[in-house]
Amino acid sequence: MTVPAHRIAFGEHLRELRQVHGWPSQEAFAHHVGLDRTYISGLERSRRNPTLDVIVRLARGLDVHPSELLATIPKCEQQDSRT
Template sequence: MEPTDDRRAFGDRVRELRREKGFSSQEAFAHHVGLDRTYVSGIETGRRNPTFDIIMKLAHALEVRPAELLDTLD
């Protein structure tokens, strides 16, 4: 799937929050969330289009409201 600007912006936000929370590696974060590292990589690069359930998992793991993951989108 070709990355769109919105998916890239979402992925950038996830990466930013992941690092702020002290998860320097995608692998450690993926393990914490219960996802595969390649899936987290796909989200962060905009290649994946996460479902609502995945967005909720990410928000919970990052200790933010789901809306905070979408703040950078137009």
């Protein structure tokens, strides 16, 4: 499976923000934002493609602006073959 670079950037940044903002546990954060732990895990491993509604929900749970969650995405197209 080819994973687009923007999904990897999003997932890695979500994990970092979650930890920095005081949620070391995926499970506790998932409960806080009303999503399933496996879904949070899937996002952080670039497996899921969140909707705008989910991005906004994650951002509010982290107390960051929604645009912050997209901040590390490369502007230009890149691909990554990590699976």
